[in-house]
Amino acid sequence: MPTDTKEGFATKAIHAGQDPLQWSHCSVVPPLVMSSTYRQDGPAQHRGYEYGRSGNPTRNVLETCLAAIEGGKYGFAFSSGLGATTALAALLDAGDHIVCCDDVYGGTNRYFRTCCSKNNIKITFTDATNIKNVVNSIQPTTKMIWLETPTNPLLKIIDIRAVIEAVRAIRSDIITVVDNSFVTCYFQKPLEMGADFVIYSLSKFMNGHSDVIMGAVITRRDDLEKQLRYIQNALGIVPSPFDCHQVNRSLKTLEVRMEKHMANGLAVAKFLESHPHVEQVFHPLLPSHPQYELAKRQQTGHSGMVTFYINGDSHKFLKALKIFTLAESLGGYESLAELPSVMTHASLTPEARDSLGINDQLIRLSVGLETESDLIADLDQALKASQM
Structure with missing residues (x-):
């Protein structure tokens, strides 16, 4: 069904690109089309699809939905x-x-x-929280500004x-990109603030x-x-139809998931901020x-993203966790904990990590959808174990 800009977020996420009438069988759930190639009526005469890398009905459904919920015009899945x-x-x-x-x-x-x-x-x-740093970093050859917030x-x-x-x-010709993976289009709309592109790791909260x-x-x-x-099309870095089908499914619950992630994450952040074994908590x-x-x-x-400096042994803390899983990535329904200095940000130079404050005391949490009291109890016992 066509979507109106006045429709609510969940309505767009559930219906944009999903019109059953686009399929002869009127399937309410868009079909998973696995074919790598498509029959043509004549040489170079196809019905919208010719080869799976160039286009796929399942991928197109997802890209249409992504554009709608972001408030964009075009979506691209990778x-x-x-x-x-x-x-x-x-x-x-x-x-x-x-400039990044x-x-x-x-x-x-x-990369x-x-x-x-x-x-x-x-x-x-450069530290882009200070706008002057960005402006002062622009050179005659600058063609792109890359922000993550x-x-x-x-x-x-x-x-x-x-x-x-x-x-x-x-300069008006500089392309602006915003990585919106940490909060998604449910909580933040960079295109409405003037960005040329919004980029995602859909692996995170968007799929969830x-x-x-x-x-994307x-x-x-x-x-x-x-x-x-x-x-x-030329680089061929496209996703499988099955993965597109999975993400399209997941977007239907993005609103309710993000609300729960927010509630749990804020509760965890407040708990950590009051804990004697925590030095500093970062939560917007x-x-x-x-x-x-x-x-x-x-x-x-x-x-559900929360980062903090522990006042204790970070390795003991992470090994003591029972509900939080020690693993990289983020944004899933399950709660994860990691040590960025040796995991997600190990590829940074030691000098870069030192300048940013990414040390062995810095812990990143991705707070999931479990029961709030269970998450807090798990963190409390692990923090106590970090002192032993």
């Missing part, structure tokens, strides 16, 4: 979040320059430093609108079941849509957060 990053970087030419926020997913940092650099694309990492793992909040306005006042690796990009720009659609909805007021203006809520 085989991973880093696949989506690779596709956006392919918009650039050798000699171009990217300093506290960013370790895989993004690694920019070790892969883009081989193509003579230069990167400047909240950041990973320190949950810094970057003023999306202010950064983009400052950049556009200098820890059973899919996939990425959404935009409103007609000119960039044509370029990125070409890149998606805590008044103690440095960008608390900005977070309230820019986001309508927060996910």
Whole structure:
């Protein structure tokens, strides 16, 4: 069914791209189309699909839904979040320059430093919570600004609108990208704040079941849509139809999941902030957060992400956890805990980790959908074990 911009988030997530009348059998749940190729009526005469890399009905359903809930015009699904990053970087030419926020997913940092650099694309990492840092980092060859907010793992909040306005006042041709993986389009809409692209690791909250690796990009720009659609096909970093079917299913419960993630995450953050074995807690909805007021203006809520410095032995703490699982990734229904310094951000240089404060006392939690009291009890006993 067509969606109206006035429709609520859950309505769009459930119905956008899902019209049963688009299939002759009128299936309410869009079919999983696994075919890698399609019969043609004549040479180069097809009915919208010719080869699975170039297009797939199941993938198209997902991309339509993603664009609708993001408030975008075009959606693109990729085989991973880093696949989506690779596709956006392919918009650039050798000699171009990217300004990237300093506290960013370790895989993004690694890709920019070790892969883009081989193509003579230069990167400047800077603390984008200070707009002057971004402005001062712009060079004549700068073609892209890469923001991640909240950041990973320190949950810094970057003023999306202010950064983009400052950049556009200098040059209108610079492409702006916002990684929205930590809060999703349910809590934050970067396109409405002027971003050219929103990028996701769909593996995280958007899918929410820890059973899919996939990425996505959404935009409103007609000119960039044509370029990125070409890149998606030419590079071939597309997801499987089955994974697209899984994520399309998961989006239907995104609103209710994010509300529960927020409630549990905030309860955990408040508990940790009052605990004697915790030194400092990072959560955008805590008044103690440095960008608390900005977070309230820019986001309508927060996910289950909580980061803190432990006053104790982090290894003992992590090994003592019973409900929280020691594992990388985030955003699933199950609660996870990790040590970024040796796990998700191990690929950063030691100097970069030191400058950001990513040390062996910093713990990142992805608070899931379990019973709140059970999560708090688990953290409490593990914190006590960290002192033994």
